[in-house]
Amino acid sequence: MIDRKPLIAALLVAALLSSAVAADQDQELTVFAAASLSVAFEEMGQLYKSNSTYRAIMNFDGSQMLRTQIEQGAYADVFASANKKHMEALQAGGFIDNSTVRPFLKNSLAVLLPKDNPGRIHNLSDLARPGLRLVIGNSQVPVGQYSRQILDKMAEDPDFGPEYRDRVLANVMSEETNVNLVVSKVALGEADAGLAYISDVSPKMTGQISTLPIPDRYNIVAEYYIGVLQGSRLPEQAWQFIELVLSEQGQSVLKRHGFSPIGSSNLIQSAPGSQADILTRAAETAGAAA
Amino acid sequence: MSGNNPAKQKQRTLARTTRWSRAVPTTVVSLLLALCLLFLGLPVASLFLRSGSSLSLHTISDPIVLDALRLSLSTAAATTLIVVLAGTPVSYINARYRYPGKELIDSLIDLPVVMPPAVAGIALLMAFGRMGVLGRHTSALGLEVAFTTLAVVIAQIFVAAPFFLRQARSSFQEVDANLEAAARTLGSTPTHAFLHVTMPLATQGLISGAIMTFSRALGEFGATIMFAGNFQGRTQTMPLAIYTAMQSDINVSLCISLLLVIISFVVIFLVKSLARRNAHAAG
Numbered sequence: 001m002i003d004r005k006p007l008i009a010a011l012l013v014a015a016l017l018s019s020a021v022a023a024d025q026d027q028e029l030t031v032f033a034a035a036s037l038s039v040a041f042e043e044m045g046q047l048y049k050s051n052s053t054y055r056a057i058m059n060f061d062g063s064q065m066l067r068t069q070i071e072q073g074a075y076a077d078v079f080a081s082a083n084k085k086h087m088e089a090l091q092a093g094g095f096i097d098n099s100t101v102r103p104f105l106k107n108s109l110a111v112l113l114p115k116d117n118p119g120r121i122h123n124l125s126d127l128a129r130p131g132l133r134l135v136i137g138n139s140q141v142p143v144g145q146y147s148r149q150i151l152d153k154m155a156e157d158p159d160f161g162p163e164y165r166d167r168v169l170a171n172v173m174s175e176e177t178n179v180n181l182v183v184s185k186v187a188l189g190e191a192d193a194g195l196a197y198i199s200d201v202s203p204k205m206t207g208q209i210s211t212l213p214i215p216d217r218y219n220i221v222a223e224y225y226i227g228v229l230q231g232s233r234l235p236e237q238a239w240q241f242i243e244l245v246l247s248e249q250g251q252s253v254l255k256r257h258g259f260s261p262i263g264s265s266n267l268i269q270s271a272p273g274s275q276a277d278i279l280t281r282a283a284e285t286a287g288a289a290a
Numbered sequence: 291m292s293g294n295n296p297a298k299q300k301q302r303t304l305a306r307t308t309r310w311s312r313a314v315p316t317t318v319v320s321l322l323l324a325l326c327l328l329f330l331g332l333p334v335a336s337l338f339l340r341s342g343s344s345l346s347l348h349t350i351s352d353p354i355v356l357d358a359l360r361l362s363l364s365t366a367a368a369t370t371l372i373v374v375l376a377g378t379p380v381s382y383i384n385a386r387y388r389y390p391g392k393e394l395i396d397s398l399i400d401l402p403v404v405m406p407p408a409v410a411g412i413a414l415l416m417a418f419g420r421m422g423v424l425g426r427h428t429s430a431l432g433l434e435v436a437f438t439t440l441a442v443v444i445a446q447i448f449v450a451a452p453f454f455l456r457q458a459r460s461s462f463q464e465v466d467a468n469l470e471a472a473a474r475t476l477g478s479t480p481t482h483a484f485l486h487v488t489m490p491l492a493t494q495g496l497i498s499g500a501i502m503t504f505s506r507a508l509g510e511f512g513a514t515i516m517f518a519g520n521f522q523g524r525t526q527t528m529p530l531a532i533y534t535a536m537q538s539d540i541n542v543s544l545c546i547s548l549l550l551v552i553i554s555f556v557v558i559f560l561v562k563s564l565a566r567r568n569a570h571a572a573g
């Protein structure tokens with residue numbers, strides 16, 4: 001009889017806590033977003049919060065990882081994928097409200113180097129030099145798929161030769177499951193170079209990382225897709241988040257973080273004087289030198 | 291319980307309440323035990339139930355699976371061998387002798403057991419990475435440690451060695467030092483006494499310590515992915531392959547998981563029967 005009091009008290013506390021958590025969850029929008037959006041979407045979340053009584057909770061990882069989590073029952077309201085493939089797979093599985101799916105930005109790749117360039121990499125051909133230590137995404141994560149597409153295109157060019165792709169891949173020391181892990185290994189100086197998005201070189205990173213541009217003719221246009229989950233308990237708020245991302249305000253946040261707005265047909269021409277524009281000019285110079 | 295208990299009379303009058311006060315705890319305890327069994331057993335059973343076709347020849351012969359299996363077994367075996375060879379004398383000395391700094395060494399040995407593997411991973415990177423405290427110098431000599439198979443073994447030794455060291459030390463402590471002394475008075479050299487008196491008596495403990503180290507090494511994930519990276523055939527051990535494959539082909543993940551479970555069971559079984567045989571031989 002004496003034992004019951006603490007038990008009842010404990011149950012009451014647990015009930016109160018869980019209801020508090022539940023109440024809190026009602027005010028939260030869960031956004032699953034590609035790892036490359038980490039910095040930009042944190043800011044997007046702030047923006048969302050200032051216009052809404054809801055706040056957006058972000059979960060960043062490789063798009064393929066987020067897709068698996070959703071397929072295995074993870075709850076999300078919004079999914080933002082760094083490629084079309086993982087979005088389409090979830091659509092095919094009935095996880096996404098098809099009417100909400102939109103492309104929302106474009107991105108492309110660059111070679112990231114540690115600031116002091118320990119591998120003495122000065123052009124794209126250098127990446128094939130034996131003994132270098134490279135990091136790329138694995139073949140499931142979008143950035144890894146894009147990297148392989150770029151290497152394929154370069155291998156077709158006689159300037160690099162058909163063995164280029166294999167020689168570069170032979171230098172890979174680690175295949176990462178999301179792009180942030182590629183960037184951090186370059187920033188730490190553990191890798192001589194990494195293949196990542198141009199948007200990954202944030203102002204915060206420029207002290208640790210420099211970039212070797214990949215010319216347009218080899219580069220890819222990465223189209224990111226966003227959509228509302230079929231199982232979302234907050235479809236209206238989820239759609240409001242997507243509207244914010246697609247709005248002029250949202251697009252300017254993305255642009256500031258090195259992404260290209262979806263409206264522009266060409267990534268590089270979109271923003272004269274921007275980082276992308278500077279990269280283009282550098283790329284043209286590099287292309288001419290190669 | 292016995293019939294001649296003088297308190298029985300009193301018990302009988304209180305039978306109603308007593309029966310209840312006994313039945314309730316018994317029910318609660320059996321319920322808890324059942325829950326415990328379910329909680330621990332269900333996930334392992336589900337692995338087998340959900341695997342379906344994933345243990346097919348086709349999945350097992352997937353290069354991801356074979357490479358991970360080969361790498362995991364060889365690195366965990368290398369780790370165990372190194373730990374046993376280097377750790378046995380260290381444990382013996384720690385069990386028998388006092389020396390300055392022993393306390394510190396004992397605490398350091400225990401540290402990786404309580405340290406989260408992610409911390410171990412970043413610590414190893416800061417020490418042996420290319421920009422690391424020591425790695426900077428080895429790297430200048432052309433020896434890269436991080437993100438190689440060697441790094442896998444180093445990570446495993448770091449997190450798994452304490453399990454052997456702790457077990458070996460207490461096994462040596464349990465051997466009566468007088469037995470060694472007696473052997474010495476009968477003309478044994480210290481080495482002879484160690485090999486023929488102390489070792490046989492401590493064998494069972496040493497073996498179980500080695501199993502613990504092997505299993506821990508086989509399961510190492512956090513320190514490995516941070517310090518050795520994730521590269522198929524070179525640093526992608528079975529736990530890393532499970533994590534990576536889950537993002538594309540869950541069947542491959544399940545297949546590797548099942549193999550790990552089976553390996554764990556086989557290792558436990560083998561070593562237990564080995565230890566039993568040794569115990570018989572010694573007795």
